[in-house]
Amino acid sequence: MKTLTLLTSGVALFAASFASANEDLMTRMDDASQWAIQTGDYANQRYSELDSINRENVGDLQVAWTFSTGVLRGHEGSPLVVGDTMFVHTPFPNIVYALDLNEDGKIKWRYEPKQDPNVIPVMCCDTVYRGVAYADGKIFLHQADTKVVALDSETGEVLWEAVNGDPSKGETNTATVLPVKDKVIVGISGGEFGVRGHVTAYNMETGEQEWRAYSMGPDEEILVDPENTTHLGEPVGENSGTNTWEGDQWMIGGGTTWGWYSYDPEADLIYYGTGNPSTWNPAQRPGDNRWSMTIMARDPDDGMAKWFYQMTPHDEWDFDGVNEMILTDQEVDGEARKLLTHFDRNGLAYTMDRLTGELMVAEKFDAAVNWTTGVDMDPESENYGRPAVVAEYSTEQNGEDVNSTGICPAALGTKDQQPASYSPKTELFYVPTNHVCMDYEPFRVSYTAGQPYVGATLAMYPAPESHGGMGNFIAWDNINGEIKWSIPEQFSVWSGALATAGDVVFYGTLEGYLKAVDSETGDELYRFKTPSGIIGNVMTYEHDGKQYVGILSGVGGWAGIGLAAGLTNPNDGLGAVGGYSALSDYTALGGQLTVFAIPD
Amino acid sequence: MTRPISLLLAAAACALSASALSAADAVSMDDPNIAVDYEEGGRYYTEDGIPTFNVAEDGTVDWPTFSGFRRYHAECHVCHGPDGEGSTYAPALKNSALEMDYYDFVDVVVNGRQKVGAADNSVMPAFGTNPNVMCYLDDIYTYLKAHGSGAIGRGRPAQKEAKSDTFSEMEDACMGS
Numbered sequence: 113m114k115t116l117t118l119l120t121s122g123v124a125l126f127a128a129s130f131a132s133a134n135e136d137l138m139t140r141m142d143d144a145s146q147w148a149i150q151t152g153d154y155a156n157q158r159y160s161e162l163d164s165i166n167r168e169n170v171g172d173l174q175v176a177w178t179f180s181t182g183v184l185r186g187h188e189g190s191p192l193v194v195g196d197t198m199f200v201h202t203p204f205p206n207i208v209y210a211l212d213l214n215e216d217g218k219i220k221w222r223y224e225p226k227q228d229p230n231v232i233p234v235m236c237c238d239t240v241y242r243g244v245a246y247a248d249g250k251i252f253l254h255q256a257d258t259k260v261v262a263l264d265s266e267t268g269e270v271l272w273e274a275v276n277g278d279p280s281k282g283e284t285n286t287a288t289v290l291p292v293k294d295k296v297i298v299g300i301s302g303g304e305f306g307v308r309g310h311v312t313a314y315n316m317e318t319g320e321q322e323w324r325a326y327s328m329g330p331d332e333e334i335l336v337d338p339e340n341t342t343h344l345g346e347p348v349g350e351n352s353g354t355n356t357w358e359g360d361q362w363m364i365g366g367g368t369t370w371g372w373y374s375y376d377p378e379a380d381l382i383y384y385g386t387g388n389p390s391t392w393n394p395a396q397r398p399g400d401n402r403w404s405m406t407i408m409a410r411d412p413d414d415g416m417a418k419w420f421y422q423m424t425p426h427d428e429w430d431f432d433g434v435n436e437m438i439l440t441d442q443e444v445d446g447e448a449r450k451l452l453t454h455f456d457r458n459g460l461a462y463t464m465d466r467l468t469g470e471l472m473v474a475e476k477f478d479a480a481v482n483w484t485t486g487v488d489m490d491p492e493s494e495n496y497g498r499p500a501v502v503a504e505y506s507t508e509q510n511g512e513d514v515n516s517t518g519i520c521p522a523a524l525g526t527k528d529q530q531p532a533s534y535s536p537k538t539e540l541f542y543v544p545t546n547h548v549c550m551d552y553e554p555f556r557v558s559y560t561a562g563q564p565y566v567g568a569t570l571a572m573y574p575a576p577e578s579h580g581g582m583g584n585f586i587a588w589d590n591i592n593g594e595i596k597w598s599i600p601e602q603f604s605v606w607s608g609a610l611a612t613a614g615d616v617v618f619y620g621t622l623e624g625y626l627k628a629v630d631s632e633t634g635d636e637l638y639r640f641k642t643p644s645g646i647i648g649n650v651m652t653y654e655h656d657g658k659q660y661v662g663i664l665s666g667v668g669g670w671a672g673i674g675l676a677a678g679l680t681n682p683n684d685g686l687g688a689v690g691g692y693s694a695l696s697d698y699t700a701l702g703g704q705l706t707v708f709a710i711p712d
Numbered sequence: 713m714t715r716p717i718s719l720l721l722a723a724a725a726c727a728l729s730a731s732a733l734s735a736a737d738a739v740s741m742d743d744p745n746i747a748v749d750y751e752e753g754g755r756y757y758t759e760d761g762i763p764t765f766n767v768a769e770d771g772t773v774d775w776p777t778f779s780g781f782r783r784y785h786a787e788c789h790v791c792h793g794p795d796g797e798g799s800t801y802a803p804a805l806k807n808s809a810l811e812m813d814y815y816d817f818v819d820v821v822v823n824g825r826q827k828v829g830a831a832d833n834s835v836m837p838a839f840g841t842n843p844n845v846m847c848y849l850d851d852i853y854t855y856l857k858a859h860g861s862g863a864i865g866r867g868r869p870a871q872k873e874a875k876s877d878t879f880s881e882m883e884d885a886c887m888g889s
Contacts, residue, residue, distance in 0.1 A: 185833070186800070204833055229828040233791070233837030238801050304790075515868065551868065553782065558887060563842040569785035571794065571868060668800045673790065677797030677804075701800060 134293045137247045138377065140194060145654035147193045150243045150288045151531065152610075152651075154375040155439035158533035159611045160652045164659045166614030169710055170628045170637045176660060176709040179217055183207065184701040186647055186668020188529075189243030189288060190608070191705060193653035194265065199246065200705055203668070204232055204239035204256045210268060213655045221268030223253070223261075231257040231279040234305065234562065238668045240286050240647070242372075242529070247291035248316060258285045260298055260314060272319030276300065280562050282307050290373035292382060292412045295322060299369035303387045303432065306364035306565040309404075311384065313415060323415035327367030327386040327403050328353045334403065334417070335410070341417040342469055344497045348420065356400035356425075364559055365397070366390030367404035371434030371529055376450070379467055381409045381418055383452060385433035392430050392523075393554035393567030394508040400425035405433040407454060407462070409469060419469030424458050425498060428507040429483060429552060430523035430568075431458035436531045439466060442539060444591055453590040455532055455543055457525025460487065460499070463590045471497055475593030477527075477586065478545060480520040480575040507552050507568070515553040522550035522572040524670055528606070531649060532588075535611040538631050540596055541588040542617045544605035547575045548582050548679070573679045574693075582679065582693075585609075585619055587634060597634040602693060606671040608649025610661070618661060620646025622671055623698040626663050626706070644702025645695065647671060658709055666703040667695070739810060739861035746861060753878030755850070762814045763850040765858035771871055773864060775879060778872035780855025783848040787839075795866040796856045802836070809856035821849055847886035 140148035144161040152158040165173065181187065185203040192199045197220065198211040205227055210220040232239055235256060245252040250271060251263040258277035261270060276298050277283030282305020290297040295313040303309070309327035314320065325335040334353040341348050354362055367386040374383045386408065389401035405424040410417050424431050438453045452466035459481030463473035474487035483506075484499040503509050505519045524546055532543040550572045557567035574582045583601035588594070607620030615631045622645045628638040645667025652661045678694035741747060748766050749759035755776050756766040765777040784796065784805075791802040798804030809817060824838030839845040845852075858864045 183833075229826055229833060229835050230837075232828075232833060232835040233824070239833065555782065555786070556887070557786075557844050560842050560844075563839070564787060564790075564844070566786045566790075566844075569782040570789075571785065670790075672800030673793055673802075674799075676799040677793050677795070679794065696800075 134247075134377070137291055146195065147190070147651045147653045148246055149192070150189055150245065150649070151372055151374065151436065152533070154377065156372055156374040156436045156531065157438060157440070158531060158609060158649070159535055161613045162652055162654055162659045163612060163614040165612070165616065165661065165710055167616055167630055167637065170614070170616050172710050173628070173638050173640070173661070173708045174711050175640070176707050177217060178707065179211065179705040181207070181209075181666070181703040181705065183666075183703045185666060185703065186238040186240040186672055187664040187666030187703055188240040188286070188647050188649070188669060190649040190651040190664060191662055192244060192246055194246050196655070197265070199244055199251055201241055201244050201253070202703065203241050203666070204235070206241055206253060206255045208244055208251060208253055208263065208268070210265070223263055223268045225253070225255050225259070225261065227255055227257045228279070231284055234279050234282050235284045235286065235301070238670070238672060240669045242286060243288045245289045245291050245296070250316070252289050252291065252296055254285050254287065254289050254298060256284055256286070258283055258300065260289065260296065260319070262316075262319060274314050274319040274321065276312055277302075281305070282562050285370070287370045287372070290375065290382065291316060292375050295412060297373055297382060297412065299371070299373070299384070301368050301370040303366040303368040303390055304564055304566055305562065306366070306390045306559050307368055308363060308365050309368035309386055311369050311410070311415070313412065325410060325415040325417070326353070327369065327406070328357065328362040328365045328401070330354060335415040336417045342419045344421060344469065344471060345491070352402055356402045358398050361397045364390055364565070365401065365404065367406070369434065372436035372531055374437045374439050375412065376439055376466060379450070380411065381466070382412050383407065383409050383437040383439070383466065385435060385437065385454065387432035387434050388427050388430045391557055391565050391567035393512065393557060394426060394428040395512045395554060396556065396567065401427065405431065407433065407437065407452070407464070409466065421464065421469055421471065421497065423456055423460070423462065423499070426508065428501075429458070429519060431456065431525055433457065435527060435529060438532065438534050438541065440534055440536070440590075442591065444472070451590065453534070453541060455527045455541075455588075457521070457528060458484070458499070459521045459526035460484070461588060461590065461593065463593070473590065473593040477543065477588055477595065478521065478547060478584065480547060480549065480578060481526060482518070482520045507554050513553065513555050515551050517551040518549060518576070519552055520549040520575055521546060522548040523552070523570055524548060524572070524604070524674065528670065530606050530647070531608040533609040533611040533617065535617070535631055537613065537615070539589070540631070541590055542609045542611055542619070542631070543586050543588050544607055544609055544619055545584045545586060546582060546604040547578060547584050548572050548604065549575050572674060582675065585629070599629065599634050603675055603695060604671050606647040606669065607663070610650035610652060612652060618650040620648065620650060620663055620665075622646065622667065622675065622695055624665055624667070626650070626708070640708070642706045643704050645672065645699040661708045662705060664705055667699050667701065741861070741863065745810070746857065753882075754873065754876030755879070756854075763854050765854040765863060767858060767863045771869070773858065773869040773872050775873045775875045776851040777854045777858050777864075778869050779848060780851035780853065781869060783845070784852045784855055787845050788852065796859055797866070802834070805856050806860035809853055810860045814853065817853060818849060821845065843887055847883060
C-alpha cells in the first residue's frame with residue numbers, strides 16, 4: 113500500500129510541475145526584474161520594460177561589480193537572472209556559476225563538466241557557448257560535446273543527462289536550448305563536418321528523447337505532412353527532403369540548427385532556421401538542397417512542421433539561415449498582424465506572417481549586398497520567394513576552381529547569430545551587422561567522418577567603396593523594409609543588442625566597448641571599454657529596486673579568428689596593405705562579466 | 713591515398729632536428745631552409761630535399777605554393793586566421809613554418825597537439841586521415857613559408873605557374889579519383 117500512495121503522490125507532483133513549467137518560466141519572462149531566458153522572452157525581442165536607466169541618465173552609468181569566469185575564450189550569450197540568483201556560463205569547458213545577488217555575487221554553487229578535449233577542434237571556430245536556460249527549478253546546460261544536462265537550480269546537483277550527438281562525427285553544440293511546456297528543444301552544430309542537422313525534444317523531467325526532426329531526409333525523419341506542411345502556401349508534397357538532392361548527399365547534407373529559437377504560446381509553434389547545405393562547393397550538390405537555409409515553424413508537442421520557407425535555395429556562399437526569428441504583433445495597412453522578422457546571413461531581412469508562413473517583405477538590410485537583385489514577390493510567378501542570383505557573383509555558375517570576387521556579404525553574413533532587439537515603443541529593430549565582402553573559390557573535397565568538409569577557399573575584406581569599417585549598427589523598419597539609421601563601426605558588431613523602455617539601446621563592440629545609443633536617433637549616449645572584446649549579448653535586471661545592465665567580455669568566436677590580424681581587399685593591390693585594421697591592436701583574450709548601474 | 717600518408721608518417725617518425733629560425737629576423741632567400749636547390753615535377757626543394765617555394769621576379773609563384781594558398785584558406789584559416797597571420801584561437805603559422813623543422817610541422821598536422829587545462833584550452837586537431845589536408849600538406853607548408861619569409865604578401869598570389877602534369881597525377885592518385 114505504501115508504494116501505491118507514494119506513486120500517486122508522485123504522479124500528482126508530476127502533473128503539477130508539468131502544468132506550471134511553462135507558466136513559471138512565462139511569469140518570470142514577463143517580470144522585467146529577471147532575465148529568465150537568453151533571448152529576453154519567447155518572442156526573442158530582447159526588450160526590457162525597465163526604465164530607471166534611460167536616455168536622460170545613461171551617461172552617468174558606472175561599473176557596479178565584475179566577475180571573472182576563469183576562462184579565456186570567446187564569450188557569447190549572457191547571464192540569466194532568476195529570482196535572486198544569477199547564472200553565468202563559460203565557453204568550453206562550459207562551467208556554470210550560480211551567483212547570489214543578495215550576497216554581492218557570492219558563488220552559491222558551480223558545476224564543471226568533464227569533457228573530452230577532442231571536441232574542441234571539431235567546433236570549428238572557437239569554443240563558444242551561448243548560455244544556459246532555466247525552467248521549472250532547473251538549469252539546462254548544453255555542453256560542447258552535445259551532452260544536455262539538467263541541474264537543480266538551487267544546488268547544482270545533476271538531475272538528468274542526455275547525449276544529443278556524436279562529436280566523433282563532427283556533431284557539437286554552441287547554442288542554448290529552448291524550454292517549452294514540458295520539453296527542452298535542442299539543436300546541433302557541425303555543418304562544416306557534413307553533419308545532417310536536426311532538432312530534438314527532450315522531456316524536461318526525465319531527459320528522455322520525445323521527437324527528432326532532421327533538416328533533410330525522408331518525410332518521417334523530417335517530420336512533415338506532405339499535404340498539410342506548406343512552403344509559401346503550397347503543400348510541400350512527398351519526399352521534399354530528398355528530391356532536391358542528388359543521390360545520398362542529403363545524408364551528409366548540413367542544415368544544422370545552431371541558432372536561436374522562438375516560441376509563440378498562442379499559436380503553439382516554435383520557430384528556427386537551418387544552416388548551410390554541406391559542402392561549400394555547390395557543384396558537389398546539385399539541386400535546391402531542401403530544407404537547408406529554411407525558416408521552420410513546428411508544433412513543439414510532436415515536432416510536426418506547419419510551414420517552411422527556404423530563403424537561399426542551393427546555397428553558393430555559406431549563408432546559414434540560423435539567425436533568430438523575432439516575433440511581433442504589429443499593424444500592417446491598418447490590420448493587426450502576427451509577424452516574424454528575420455535578418456538572414458544572406459543580407460536580406462524577411463518579414464513574414466508567422467501563422468501562415470506568408471512572405472510579406474524581403475529587402476536588403478545593407479546596401480552593399482550584391483549577390484542578388486532581390487526576391488521574386490509575385491505569388492503567381494514560378495520563382496515566387498526565390499532570390500534572383502547575379503551571375504557574376506554565382507560561385508555555382510562561375511564553377512569549380514574559379515575565384516568569384518567582390519561578393520557581398522561575405523560568408524559570415526550581413527549578420528551572424530548576434531541577436532537583434534525590438535522596441536515596441538519605436539517599432540524598430542536594432543541590428544548588429546557585418547559589413548564585409550569576399551572572394552570565394554569552390555573546389556572538390558572528399559568526405560571523411562569527423563573531419564572538416566569545406567570545399568572552398570575564402571578571402572574577406574571590408575565592403576569596398578564604403579566607410580572602410582567592417583560593421584554597422586542599424587535601426588530597421590520591418591514593415592517598409594528600410595534602414596532608419598545606421599552607425600558605422602570599425603569592426604563587425606558581434607554582440608547581441610538590448611532595447612529598453614528607457615529609450616536606450618545597448619550593444620557591445622569587438623574592441624570591447626559597451627555602448628548605449630538613443631533608440632530614436634542612434635545618437636551615442638555612453639561608452640565604456642571593458643577588459644576584452646565583446647561578442648556576448650547585453651542583458652538587464654533589477655535587484656533591490658535598482659536596475660543593472662550586464663555584459664560578458666571575451667573576444668573570440670569567428671570574429672576573433674577572422675579579424676585578429678585585420679582584413680583588407682586583396683583586389684586593391686599592394687597600396688592598401690597599410691589599411692589593415694587589426695583587432696589584436698585593440699584587445700586580447702579575456703573572460704569577464706561587467707555589471708553597470710547608475711550610482712546612488 | 714594511403715601511400716602519401718604513410719610516406720609522410722614515416723618521414724615524421726625519423727625527424728631530423730634542423731636549425732630553427734626566428735621569424736622576427738629578416739629572412740634571407742639564401743637561407744638553406746629556403747633557397748631552391750632543384751625542381752621536380754613543378755615542385756621546388758632545398759638541398760636537404762625539403763619542399764620550398766619559388767617566386768619569380770615578376771611575382772609568379774610556383775603552382776604548389778598557389779595550391780597551398782587555396783588549401784590553407786579552406787582547411788586551416790578557420791582557426792589560424794587569414795593568411796597564416798594567427799588569431800585569438802591559434803598561432804600564426806606563417807612564423808611556425810619558418811621556426812619549426814619541416815618534419816615537426818608535418819608531425820603536428822598529422823597527429824595534432826593539445827594544451828588542455830589552461831584557461832585558454834588549445835587543441836590542434838589530427839589531420840592524418842584527411843585527404844583534403846594530407847594531399848596538400850607540402851603545398852600548405854611552402855605557401856606559409858613563402859608568406860612568412862616575405863616573398864609573397866597577404867592575399868591571393870596574383871600570378872602562378874601552370875599546374876604540372878606530375879602534380880595533377882599525384883593529386884588524383886592521392887584524392888582517390
